[in-house]
Amino acid sequence: MKKVSVIGSLFIMMIFILVSCGGDGSKNQKSNKPTVKNSNKKEVAKKEEVKEITSKGEDKNAIPTPPEHLAKARSIIAEVSKNDVEGVDAKKKFKNLCAICHGMKGNMEINGAKDLTKSKVSLEEAVAQIYHGKGLMTPFKGILTDAEIVAVSKYVEEFRN
Ligand code: HEC
Numbered sequence: 280m281k282k283v284s285v286i287g288s289l290f291i292m293m294i295f296i297l298v299s300c301g302g303d304g305s306k307n308q309k310s311n312k313p314t315v316k317n318s319n320k321k322e323v324a325k326k327e328e329v330k331e332i333t334s335k336g337e338d339k340n341a342i343p344t345p346p347e348h349l350a351k352a353r354s355i356i357a358e359v360s361k362n363d364v365e366g367v368d369a370k371k372k373f374k375n376l377c378a379i380c381h382g383m384k385g386n387m388e389i390n391g392a393k394d395l396t397k398s399k400v401s402l403e404e405a406v407a408q409i410y411h412g413k414g415l416m417t418p419f420k421g422i423l424t425d426a427e428i429v430a431v432s433k434y435v436e437e438f439r440n
Contacts, residue, residue: 344407352407355425363426369434372427376419377435385438391415395438405432 344352374383381387385395391414400408409428412418419428 344404344413345411348407348411349403352403352410355406355410356402356429359426359429363424364430364433367427367430369427369430372423372431373434376422377431380416381435385435395435398435398439402429402432402436405435 373381378387380389380392381395382389386397388394398405406428408416409419409423409432411420423431
């Protein structure tokens with residue numbers, strides 16, 4: 280009978296050890312939780328970063344066209360010949376180079392492109408922006424001739440009607 284009780288108590292000891300191991304296991308799980316929280320923190324940080332970039336982008340939009348860009352635009356407009364501008368197939372140029380972001384009707388706003396149907400920019404500002412680029416819009420200096428830039432600037436004004 281004594282042997283049985285010894286074996287019984289050994290059994291109980293074993294169960295205790297097992298249970299305490301299980302306890303450790305749960306502790307491990309607990310210690311895992313902060314790492315999950317950390318990755319959440321990282322995600323939050325990432326989101327904040329993205330927010331910052333977007334708000335920076337918006338700030339950029341608010342920045343007016345630099346005066347030297349406007350001065351360059353004025354000289355482009357003054358120097359192009361009316362014939363050269365009228366000879367440009369502006370619709371085709373727009374379709375090939377601008378529609379990927381602005382859409383065929385100017386109102387697509389892909390890649391943060393501005394809705395050209397609601398645009399209020401002057402011809403000068405449009406020429407400056409197309410020549411030098413702005414924000415996410417790539418510059419077209421060297422891609423379009425001066426006459427083509429003026430023609431396409433006039434063409435996009437038609438979207439407003
Ligand atoms: C890579 C995409 C992209 C392409 C291609 C592109 N644009 Fe843009 N466009 C933009 C973005 C983005 C803005 C807003 C820029 C800003 O203000 O930060 C913009 C703004 C403009 C504006 C000023 C609108 C306003 O009210 O401020 C005009 C005009 C314009 N684009 C004309 C054109 C023309 C013409 C072409 C083709 C020669 C063209 N864009 C090609 C992305 C593009």
